[in-house]
Amino acid sequence: MQAGRAARTKIPESDWLQFDDDAQRNGVGPAATGITARNAHSLRRRTVRLPGTVDSSAIELAGVTVRGRKRDVIVMTTTYGRTLALDPGSGKRLWEFTPADIRSYEGSSQITTSTPIADPDRKFVYAASPDGRIHKLSLATGHEVRAGGWPVRVTFDPTHEKIASPLNISGGSLIVVTDGYIGDTPPYQGHVVTIALSSGRITAVWNSLCSNRHGLIDPPKSCPASDSAIWGRNAPVIEPGTGRILFATGNAPFNGSTYWGDSVLELSPDGSTLLHNWTPADQARLNSDDLDLGSTSPAVLPVFDGRRLAVQGGKAGVLDLLDLDRLDGTTGGPGPRLGGQIQELSSPGGDQVFTAPAVWSHGGRTWVFVGDGSGTWAYVLGGSGASPRLSVAWRSGNGGTSPVIAGGLLYVYDPGGTLDVYAPTTGRRLASFPAGGGHWNSPIVVGGRVILPVGNANDHSTSGTLQIYHLPGR
Numbered sequence: 001m002q003a004g005r006a007a008r009t010k011i012p013e014s015d016w017l018q019f020d021d022d023a024q025r026n027g028v029g030p031a032a033t034g035i036t037a038r039n040a041h042s043l044r045r046r047t048v049r050l051p052g053t054v055d056s057s058a059i060e061l062a063g064v065t066v067r068g069r070k071r072d073v074i075v076m077t078t079t080y081g082r083t084l085a086l087d088p089g090s091g092k093r094l095w096e097f098t099p100a101d102i103r104s105y106e107g108s109s110q111i112t113t114s115t116p117i118a119d120p121d122r123k124f125v126y127a128a129s130p131d132g133r134i135h136k137l138s139l140a141t142g143h144e145v146r147a148g149g150w151p152v153r154v155t156f157d158p159t160h161e162k163i164a165s166p167l168n169i170s171g172g173s174l175i176v177v178t179d180g181y182i183g184d185t186p187p188y189q190g191h192v193v194t195i196a197l198s199s200g201r202i203t204a205v206w207n208s209l210c211s212n213r214h215g216l217i218d219p220p221k222s223c224p225a226s227d228s229a230i231w232g233r234n235a236p237v238i239e240p241g242t243g244r245i246l247f248a249t250g251n252a253p254f255n256g257s258t259y260w261g262d263s264v265l266e267l268s269p270d271g272s273t274l275l276h277n278w279t280p281a282d283q284a285r286l287n288s289d290d291l292d293l294g295s296t297s298p299a300v301l302p303v304f305d306g307r308r309l310a311v312q313g314g315k316a317g318v319l320d321l322l323d324l325d326r327l328d329g330t331t332g333g334p335g336p337r338l339g340g341q342i343q344e345l346s347s348p349g350g351d352q353v354f355t356a357p358a359v360w361s362h363g364g365r366t367w368v369f370v371g372d373g374s375g376t377w378a379y380v381l382g383g384s385g386a387s388p389r390l391s392v393a394w395r396s397g398n399g400g401t402s403p404v405i406a407g408g409l410l411y412v413y414d415p416g417g418t419l420d421v422y423a424p425t426t427g428r429r430l431a432s433f434p435a436g437g438g439h440w441n442s443p444i445v446v447g448g449r450v451i452l453p454v455g456n457a458n459d460h461s462t463s464g465t466l467q468i469y470h471l472p473g474r
Contacts, residue, residue, distance in 0.1 A: 305385025349374025
């Protein structure tokens with residue numbers, strides 16, 4: 001009877017245009033999805049075979065014209081750069097874009113784990129490929145735009161510099177960040193590239209090593225330092241209100257002038273200028289012990305008693321509460337000062353954080369949900385503007401990748417093989433579904449469906465699986 005009612009209920013249509021649904025990367029999707037605490041257990045699983053592994057997340061657009069017909073469409077990119085458009089109701093493939101040089105790296109360790117992004121006009125999508133290029137694709141047909149500067153090369157050495165993080169858009173610019181491959185094989189330098197959506201012209205490059213150089217470094221080894229990967233699942237973050245670009249870097253030297261390893265960094269909205277930094281007091285230890293701060297990037301909180309705050313995780317097993325207006329404890333510009341955070345507290349189980357937190361405002365409170373290999377914990381923000389503090393509200397021992405909130409429910413994928421649905425204010429598990437194993441993958445929730453790609457990029461597989469958990473009739 002319940003399932004029948006669910007099938008007859010009108011399902012609200014929504015978009016999920018990029019990783020974590022918005023440029024701020026808060027992980028909060030549509031307010032209504034058709035999935036509720038009462039019917040979540042009735043979700044059914046549809047399995048779709050893919051020509052590759054999607055070790056990231058999908059995006060979805062509702063009611064767009066693809067192949068001459070108006071419909072909902074899912075878009076995702078495999079580890080070897082095949083970008084696919086699928087009908088979520090049937091799993092039918094609508095189009096596929098394949099990079100021209102895919103045979104030179106398919107099956108190898110040269111991969112991408114980036115999530116594509118839809119253009120604000122909902123006519124194009126942008127996607128990365130392992131050859132270091134960003135492609136602009138027609139949403140209606142999958143055909144590549146080859147005009148102006150498209151496709152855009154964002155590294156001169158894609159065998160050392162990888163595009164792992166999701167693409168982002170701010171204003172009229174696409175923002176791309178780079179990192180290195182497993183094993184940290186030099187030379188590479190994490191950098192931020194901004195690209196004009198209209199022309200494909202690179203408008204700025206900011207290098208986190210040799211930051212006094214303002215273009216793509218050719219070859220990367222011409223900078224004497226290596227690493228400083230920008231690889232967080234939520235990088236780059238766009239600060240609401242200011243448009244500034246926020247991210248964290250991985251292991252590398254730090255000198256407070258041209259080398260910015262293991263630091264939270266804030267760039268100007270155009271991506272050209274470093275405005276401020278927070279660098280932990282134990283940066284040297286993080287670098288020497290392979291404890292990348294940049295295994296995740298800052299999660300921006302709503303303004304609290306006039307203060308702009310953010311939470312930063314990392315491989316050290318701690319969360320740091322930061323003031324975006326006083327990152328290092330001062331209002332000065334970037335420099336060598338260490339420390340300055342407001343608070344330090346444990347990540348779930350004190351484990352390494354490789355995921356993007358979800359930040360949710362509800363009932364006058366700010367909630368932060370963090371998943372790692374030891375569990376999923378909920379934190380709430382309290383105290384006062386003079387002394388804000390995060391505290392643990394509930395704990396689950398079930399691990400997770402990047403959690404998302406949609407329709408008032410919390411969805412967490414455990415890459416060990418489950419998809420869990422929680423009541424976010426209590427931590428009560430409402431439903432749990434079997435899922436394939438995975439790595440960075442995370443769900444999106446729209447239109448009565450949970451869309452979850454599974455599989456591990458490090459298996460170097462040329463096939464994969466998408467799992468769609470749907471209400472009856474969806």
